[in-house]
Amino acid sequence: MLTMDKTKEMFIHVSRNMVESKDILTQADKAIGDGDHGIGMARGFEAVEKKLANQDYENLSDLLASIGMTLMGSIGGAAGAVFGTFFKGGAKNLKDQKFFDIKALSIMLQDGLQAVEERGKAKPGDKTMIDALEPAKMKSIEVSSQPLVDAIENMAEAARQGMENTKDMIATTGKAKTLGERSLGHPDPGAVSMYLILKFMHEYVLKVSK
Amino acid sequence: MLTMDKTKEMFIHVSRNMVESKDILTQADKAIGDGDHGIGMARGFEAVEKKLANQDYENLSDLLASIGMTLMGSIGGAAGAVFGTFFKGGAKNLKDQKFFDIKALSIMLQDGLQAVEERGKAKPGDKTMIDALEPAKMKSIEVSSQPLVDAIENMAEAARQGMENTKDMIATTGKAKTLGERSLGHPDPGAVSMYLILKFMHEYVLKVSK
Amino acid sequence: MKTSKKILNDPKNVVSELIEGLSAASHGKLIKIDDVNALIKSKLPSNKVGLLIGGGSGHEPLFPGFIGENMADGAAMGNVFAAPAPDIILAATKRLDQGNGVLYVYGNYAGDNMNFDIASEMALDENINVKTVRVWDDVASAPLDKISERRGIAGDLFVIKIAGAVSSVSADLEEAYRVTAKARDHVRSMGVAVSAGSIPETGEPTFELPDDEIEIGMGLHGEPGVSREKMMSADELVERMMTKIMDDLPFRKGDEVCLLINNLGSTTFMELLIVNRKVRQVLADASVTIYDTVIGSFCTCQEMAGFSITMMKVDDELKKYYDMPANSLAFVKS
Amino acid sequence: MKTSKKILNDPKNVVSELIEGLSAASHGKLIKIDDVNALIKSKLPSNKVGLLIGGGSGHEPLFPGFIGENMADGAAMGNVFAAPAPDIILAATKRLDQGNGVLYVYGNYAGDNMNFDIASEMALDENINVKTVRVWDDVASAPLDKISERRGIAGDLFVIKIAGAVSSVSADLEEAYRVTAKARDHVRSMGVAVSAGSIPETGEPTFELPDDEIEIGMGLHGEPGVSREKMMSADELVERMMTKIMDDLPFRKGDEVCLLINNLGSTTFMELLIVNRKVRQVLADASVTIYDTVIGSFCTCQEMAGFSITMMKVDDELKKYYDMPANSLAFVKS
Numbered sequence A, B: 001m002l003t004m005d006k007t008k009e010m011f012i013h014v015s016r017n018m019v020e021s022k023d024i025l026t027q028a029d030k031a032i033g034d035g036d037h038g039i040g041m042a043r044g045f046e047a048v049e050k051k052l053a054n055q056d057y058e059n060l061s062d063l064l065a066s067i068g069m070t071l072m073g074s075i076g077g078a079a080g081a082v083f084g085t086f087f088k089g090g091a092k093n094l095k096d097q098k099f100f101d102i103k104a105l106s107i108m109l110q111d112g113l114q115a116v117e118e119r120g121k122a123k124p125g126d127k128t129m130i131d132a133l134e135p136a137k138m139k140s141i142e143v144s145s146q147p148l149v150d151a152i153e154n155m156a157e158a159a160r161q162g163m164e165n166t167k168d169m170i171a172t173t174g175k176a177k178t179l180g181e182r183s184l185g186h187p188d189p190g191a192v193s194m195y196l197i198l199k200f201m202h203e204y205v206l207k208v209s210k
Numbered sequence C, D: 001m002k003t004s005k006k007i008l009n010d011p012k013n014v015v016s017e018l019i020e021g022l023s024a025a026s027h028g029k030l031i032k033i034d035d036v037n038a039l040i041k042s043k044l045p046s047n048k049v050g051l052l053i054g055g056g057s058g059h060e061p062l063f064p065g066f067i068g069e070n071m072a073d074g075a076a077m078g079n080v081f082a083a084p085a086p087d088i089i090l091a092a093t094k095r096l097d098q099g100n101g102v103l104y105v106y107g108n109y110a111g112d113n114m115n116f117d118i119a120s121e122m123a124l125d126e127n128i129n130v131k132t133v134r135v136w137d138d139v140a141s142a143p144l145d146k147i148s149e150r151r152g153i154a155g156d157l158f159v160i161k162i163a164g165a166v167s168s169v170s171a172d173l174e175e176a177y178r179v180t181a182k183a184r185d186h187v188r189s190m191g192v193a194v195s196a197g198s199i200p201e202t203g204e205p206t207f208e209l210p211d212d213e214i215e216i217g218m219g220l221h222g223e224p225g226v227s228r229e230k231m232m233s234a235d236e237l238v239e240r241m242m243t244k245i246m247d248d249l250p251f252r253k254g255d256e257v258c259l260l261i262n263n264l265g266s267t268t269f270m271e272l273l274i275v276n277r278k279v280r281q282v283l284a285d286a287s288v289t290i291y292d293t294v295i296g297s298f299c300t301c302q303e304m305a306g307f308s309i310t311m312m313k314v315d316d317e318l319k320k321y322y323d324m325p326a327n328s329l330a331f332v333k334s
């Protein structure tokens, strides 16, 4: 369980590390997309870090919505809409939530996933960030009674596995679509991002839980 | 002394070898010009070879004028005008000349040089083909009593020397002009061509004089 | 890897700087909207449907070069190869609405679709009617029965030309939408690339292509096409592209078309003309009449070498709008 | 060395094929002269001075892309980077003469000068009057006191625009010559390159430039410029170029200019706009007014990356001719 302050700190940690991941993400997008995913995510999370540094949040909903709006306004592209929608959508049912725990996280992922699916019409198996998000969401229900640090570790692992599985998928949306079978063997860049977000969340929780 | 038939054969020999020299000439022009001199000269002498193969000439003037017109019409660029003018100009005073000897060659070079100077306004020292042509013309007077094969060897050597000297000149005309001092160390492509024409003429005369 | 040399200041500022440069070139006719990367006409003709185009940057002169008389009223511009964020689109939408609503025309990409859709929902919240025409002209990017999954490439130009014409004479959003969608439905394109462009921020080419290979069906972002082949002659290449394009609509004997040979970046005009020569022969053989020919750099992918062929089948209605004069920085019709 | 990939058939036929492609694109307005590489209008307006332009190929759309209404009447085209031979020029001259003589406008290069001069002497033999305006706008290529030794680069476009206008309204060769020479005398340009173009026949780049260097004063053929410098920002580069251009005429406070930012080949439109942004600032600081801005690929050196800046100082007379509408494949003014 994290206080609002710590939760904000967690997303600042996530932001810094997403900025650091620019090159990995760009390389992933170069393989099957247009090579700008890292640039966009770095730009977005740089903006998020700035935004969070200058503002305090009363509840989880406000924090997540603020992250979502910031990502949407600064990344642009598919990733801006998708990750913006994910955080904004995830905020929907957390208005009264004043701390961060595994239940809140599970609600965030469920609502976030639903919003992304509505916005972009992609389904699991289409080789998008959904393929990392959906297994993490499923796992969040399974691990709901574990301590946060273990639960989130398991979720990040599920996301990683989902991301790995995108290597065997043929893209049916986004810029990798026309590649057909040539998209095989490469992970989806957005799925890599989704996994990394959870991984960096876990990193932070692990640090503060020690 | 060559008959008209042999003279024609000599220029066919020159033509074939100029075509073979395409790459050397292109490299020379790449260093200080726009890199097309070899392409142009090859195109021109290919046309000359074709032209000569299908026509007989009564006198040296007709032969040289025909070479000049063919070069001028097929090369284009500075080289087309210059080498076309050189052969056309060289034809001027050889209307009654029915064989090729050192005297005729000397007249050809004198009139050819004058025509080139009038057309392009370049002078010796400007780093053009004139710097190979002019020493060869001077030499032709000096060697006028030698056997053709020796005379022409000495003239080709004078042209080669003149061409070598262009390495120490700063171009003041043509596309190398803006290079200024950066044109130092490289020979003028047209001077290389002028030297080669004389060299290939000598090659032929040597062959038939054996 | 060799990174590309470009004439830039800070690569992070390319979009705002190019907007400034374009606004300057317009001599006051085009102005930037404060705080967002969108360019609009300084004087909007009244009582018309607003025409907003846009998408990621890096394809210049597409989109902002097509703002002008009887062309678009404004362009929302994203970062390089990234759709504009909803707030940019919304800001431009508000400025262009004259009470008759705003027509969006843009290329059919997941990012653009989502961002423009979010913006149009926000616009509706502010009582602005929006209709959308997504351009999906690239025959190489999906089969005909999934046409709405195809991406938009150089066909954008023709669709924007028609949209600009109809929206200047009609105050009816439905009518502007109808004619523009009709133009879109009559357009087919296909592109190829022989070398990659690069994103200014990284300087790295967006893909690798062996020295003797060509990418068939290349898109506008350097995202790969449908197949890789050995280099072939211009004539053979054009023949293959034309077969694919013509079979698709299909274009048949007696049809009339507007033709666009578009430079994807660093292909020479010489090559485009040599391509046009063969296109002409293929169309003549098929008894398809060419109503107009446009050749040049309109929809690019930075310095990518390659080109695309676009054909729009025209009838009397489309010809009427096509023939209207147009004046923008990058496309002028007199 | 990496050779360049181009979309071609037999490289030996590039000129005749590009003429075919251009003629096709003109929809019957431009036709090739039998047997020679020259393109002329199929219908010549009567009682005018004929305007013939031309030069080596490889700079497309220059020259043939500028044939059209109130533009040139024909173009004599040489092989790539080689002036056209006299017989090509003469054939075109004969077709363009309506009894009022023919004006030649071309870039000031030894090859062009000699070949056009030979042709004009041949034309005179056939009782056709010819006057010649050589364009020598490149300030980097010789000092001002040797202006007639300077080479012609993108300034060609403005001089041809004015020549096309005056020769359409005047049947007097002297007058067409006077106004065109005046335009030429009011034009200054300078170019830079960051990477080389290549000749189609060899595929090899025409020069080598280290990865971090830029060639200042680059000409239109890839023949080297006046100096090599380390890469610098767009703003710094433009400032240096503008200083050189403005000091030369000189352009002073209160002057009015037409501005051309010309792409030498594969530079992106994005970069040209970023360049224009700075040019605008420099001119604003100097209180020089911009009468019109033209940005695009007009005078190229194959796929060379680089650009040039051209300014023509205009007075009422030049403005009158500049403002006349013009319509050619590569330059349209409405």
Ligand SMILES: Nc1ncnc2c1ncn2[C@@H]1O[C@H](COP(=O)(O)OP(=O)(O)O)[C@@H](O)[C@H]1O
Pocket: A029, A033, A034, A035, A036, A037, A038, A040, A041, A076, A077, A078, A079, A080, A082, A116, A119, A120, A121, A122, A127, A128, A129, A130, A173, A174, A175, A188, A189, A190, A191, C081, C082, C083, C110, C111
């Ligand atoms: N319809 C969609 N639904 C969910 N995610 C999507 C969708 N379309 C694209 N994405 C995600 O966006 C990622 C690409 O992001 P990015 O490269 O930043 O944007 P762009 O495709 O505009 O260049 C993809 O890897 C994928 O995970």
Ligand SMILES: Nc1ncnc2c1ncn2[C@@H]1O[C@H](COP(=O)(O)OP(=O)(O)O)[C@@H](O)[C@H]1O
Pocket: B029, B033, B034, B035, B036, B037, B038, B040, B041, B076, B077, B078, B079, B080, B082, B116, B119, B120, B121, B122, B127, B128, B129, B130, B173, B174, B175, B188, B189, B190, B191, D081, D082, D083, D110, D111
């Ligand atoms: N004014 C001139 N007088 C004599 N020779 C000249 C003159 N100008 C150029 N040349 C010759 O022409 C050569 C260049 O020929 P080429 O490369 O074929 O033509 P271009 O310069 O048109 O590309 C130069 O090396 C020089 O020898």
Ligand SMILES: [Mg+2]
Pocket: A029, A033, A034, A035, A036, A037, A175
């Ligand atoms: Mg991407």
Ligand SMILES: [Mg+2]
Pocket: B029, B033, B034, B035, B036, B037, B175
């Ligand atoms: Mg040369």
Ligand SMILES: [Mg+2]
Pocket: A034, A036, A037, A077, A078, C056, C080, C081, C082, C083
């Ligand atoms: Mg993108």
Ligand SMILES: [Mg+2]
Pocket: B034, B036, B077, B078, D056, D080, D081, D082, D083
């Ligand atoms: Mg040349």
